[in-house]
Amino acid sequence: MNAQLNDLGPIKAIIFDMDGLLLDTEGIYTEITQLIAERYGRTYDWTIKQNIIGRGAADLARYVVEALDLPISAEEFLVMREPLMRERFPRAEAMPGAQQLVRHLKQHQVPIAVGTSSSQMSFGEKITRHGDWFALFDTIVTADDPEVTAAKPAPDIFLTAARRLGVAPGECLVFEDSPFGVTAAKAAGMRVLAVPDPAMADTKFAQADGILRSLKGFQPAACGLPHLVWA
Numbered sequence: 001m002n003a004q005l006n007d008l009g010p011i012k013a014i015i016f017d018m019d020g021l022l023l024d025t026e027g028i029y030t031e032i033t034q035l036i037a038e039r040y041g042r043t044y045d046w047t048i049k050q051n052i053i054g055r056g057a058a059d060l061a062r063y064v065v066e067a068l069d070l071p072i073s074a075e076e077f078l079v080m081r082e083p084l085m086r087e088r089f090p091r092a093e094a095m096p097g098a099q100q101l102v103r104h105l106k107q108h109q110v111p112i113a114v115g116t117s118s119s120q121m122s123f124g125e126k127i128t129r130h131g132d133w134f135a136l137f138d139t140i141v142t143a144d145d146p147e148v149t150a151a152k153p154a155p156d157i158f159l160t161a162a163r164r165l166g167v168a169p170g171e172c173l174v175f176e177d178s179p180f181g182v183t184a185a186k187a188a189g190m191r192v193l194a195v196p197d198p199a200m201a202d203t204k205f206a207q208a209d210g211i212l213r214s215l216k217g218f219q220p221a222a223c224g225l226p227h228l229v230w231a
Contacts, residue, residue, distance in 0.1 A: 010224040012168075014112050016113070018123070021215075023093070024094070032084045036081060053180070054117060055152070059151065061077045089122060089126045100231055101228070104226070111166070113164065115141045117143045152184040155184050158172070158188040170190070173223065174188075182194055183207060
């Protein structure tokens, strides 16, 4: 289904998740986790992946180590994957419609932010090829931001973004691809549209105010923002 955006009311600011929403990094995470799992003769597949999309690094690592019964600690898992991420993140591609939507909103002076579970360091690696349009965001809030005390599904990241934008949470619209992110946005008192991985069941997004198959399914005019003609 597509969201009934006219039910959202007027929106004054938009906050975007990054991984799997603005940038196609989920495939990179999958490849890296599979490589580590294979070192120990384990198989990492969708049955596990669907439960970690959107988690913060520490929470994700604990879940993977336990689910795969890896003979390493969560901390060792994170250390192991660090060089693999540094090597692969710079090749991340933009998700369909992401750059056009961001440029459109900036052109029309709509406050925009990124609220991501990534650390500041991995954020920098991921935007290697996208610095020009990521520079358009009014603020970037990462999971290790000094003002963030808890990662998603806690609301801290989104509340920090709204505070810096100077917009009330109830007037913010969040785009998310993960159930954890949707939970965080709703806990922050915001409206949220899910743009999930095609393999993710819609039932996992019951909290969302709507589900889109792509950012290109979003019509800003339906919630009081300037009209966009998608290319």
